[in-house]
Amino acid sequence: SHIDTTLALLAPGKVLVNPTFTDVKKLPRVFDKWDVLIAPDPVPFNTRPRLMSNWISINTLMLDEERIIVEKRQAPLIKKLKDWGFKPIPCDFEDHYPFIGGFHCATLDVRRQGKLESYA
Known part of the structure; x- marks a missing residue:
């Protein structure tokens, strides 16, 4: 499955996890000190053709550490x-969705402000 329907890095130290595709107890050790946020079940989408999982719901786009x-x-x-x-x-x-992607897939960083930092 697509990584953006499995887990999403939301902010430093915060990861959103799809509990259907991921065994939360077996996440990589890099996430040991992170807040692991379990995504709620998605609202099914109605768009046709259905070429992907309802878990496209967690394919989001972070604008900064809050938005x-x-x-x-x-909902x-x-x-x-x-x-x-x-x-x-x-x-x-x-x-x-028929183009097989959510917000994260459909965007590309052209310019970012701020310093490069590691979340690890």
Whole structure:
């Protein structure tokens, strides 16, 4: 399966994990000191053709350490992100799913501000 439907690095020390595709107890050791956030079950999408898993729901886009773009129909994920201290920005994106990708897949960093840092 696609990595962006399996786990997502959200911020320094925070990883979002799909509990269906990942055995949380067997995550790589680099995540031992991280907050492991378990994604809620996704809201199924209606777009055709269905070429990917409903777990495209966790294919999000971080704008900074708090703001995260998430598909607007993913109410359970939006609620969890708020509970975890993030600031979700719901956006309509399901019509892009036939092209086999979510927010992270459909974007490319052209320019970033700030310094390069390692999350490890």
